[in-house]
Amino acid sequence: MTVIGGGIAGLCAAIAARRGGAAVRLLEAAPRPLRGGNARHGRNFRLTHETPQAYVPDRYTADELRAELRSVTGDGTDQVLTELLIERARSIADWLIEHGVHLQPPGTGVMPYSRRTAFPLGGGKAMINALYATANRTGVAISYDSEARSLQRAEDEGWTINVRSAGADAAIRTRSVVACAGGPGADPAWLHENLGSAAEGWMVRGTPYSDGRLLDLLIAAGGRAIGDPTMCHVVPVDARGPQFDGGIVTRITSIPLGLVVDRSGAPIDVAGAGAQPTHYAKWGPRIAACPGQLAYLILDTVGLARAAPSALAPVTAPNLGELAAALQIDPTALLQSIEDFNAAPVNATRAIAVPPFAAYPMRPGLTFVHYGIKVDATMRVVQADGRRHDDLFAAGMIMAANVLRRGYLAGLGITLSAVFGQIAGEEAARHVRG
Ligand SMILES: Cc1cc2nc3c(=O)[nH]c(=O)nc-3n(C[C@H](O)[C@H](O)[C@H](O)COP(=O)(O)OP(=O)(O)OC[C@H]3O[C@@H](n4cnc5c(N)ncnc54)[C@H](O)[C@@H]3O)c2cc1C
Known part of the structure; x- marks a missing residue:
């Protein structure tokens, strides 16, 4: 089977599928130094716990998470997927620890007190590196600089993926596909198409590789789009920062x-x-x-x-x-x-x-878009006509709009992507094992 996208969702899917006994190939569009998508920039992830743990103080219950999610997303979210997310938010920290991630003890370092979230030791980049090491060790075949550019149903069984790798195109056959290519938006043309010319002044806080192309391919192949491409999570960032990948340090x-x-x-x-x-x-x-x-x-x-x-010193004047x-x-x-x-x-x-006085020039910085592909509780992509392919799955921000129609809770992006990645990997492995 093939996992497309080497962010946190793709890594969790690949590791879970290996554990489930499948042979797994992981395609990551970014070169190795930029692997890992947006979790590289992440600081914390949300989890529930009834008692204090080594990595999170106090308690934060499933009921609290459910109520907070409801207060930000309102109606219209997929209740089955929401409950799956809440249920797995209890075990996500242990799963990550089991697969090599180290978490920071609460109250240490510069991270704020939080009973709702845990902090990976060394930040998101260290978490991503640990998961890549686990994926390698457990036998996931990883290809960097490898972008899936088209997806076609194979005549007999499975899928054909056209992959551009280091400038050369190749077709690969696979029995099943897990699409974990992130949400759309990291593409000026996509933003322009959906938000108009106003989006020209926007910056993208995360990886330029999550450009929404795979989401377009899934929709073109009959997948049902959900959410609203004009609804975005957008925060003030330093206008002098990079167009892409400024991460959290350029946030004002x-x-x-x-x-x-x-x-x-x-x-x-x-x-x-x-x-x-x-x-x-x-x-x-x-x-x-x-x-x-x-x-x-x-x-x-x-x-x-x-x-x-701040990452960039402010403009100052007397x-x-x-x-x-x-x-x-x-x-x-x-x-x-x-x-x-x-x-x-x-x-x-x-x-x-x-005096003296100071100023930060600011632009809108896109974190994610409330738009993606519809999936069922097994992470299978749902078609516009309600049917689904047995062997086509999606996980992570590419399907986050099933749960996050609007609004956001700090730390939910990583949890959601890791949890649904795991489920997609488990289900895809079950499928290829027959
Ligand atoms: C600046 C910033 C800070 C954040 N901080 C936090 C935080 O503290 N806590 C939190 O919970 N969430 C945070 N988030 C959100 C969180 O990072 C994301 O929700 C999560 O990482 C999404 O994971 P993903 O694997 O679904 O997608 P992505 O991280 O977007 O990864 C997708 C991967 O797929 C690859 N890819 C894309 N297209 C293709 C293709 N066609 N072929 C092959 N590969 C492809 C990309 O290279 C990328 O590696 C933050 C986001 C940003 C931008």
């Missing part, structure tokens, strides 16, 4: 400490509504709605001292006039915005008044 988290203005110097949120430190996802769409999809966070020296360290000049925005408008902000009673404790 200090918005509650200052004022956001657009490129004309007009304020975006004087009253500070939605300015809690964790409300990044509310700010992404606001910045996306700004002219040129560009905005600036203005801080004074007090705010800057309280801000989390006064607001020079700051406006450095940002190429109208100084009169900026000064007026700051004056109004400081005069508002709600901002009494956070006036922007003490």
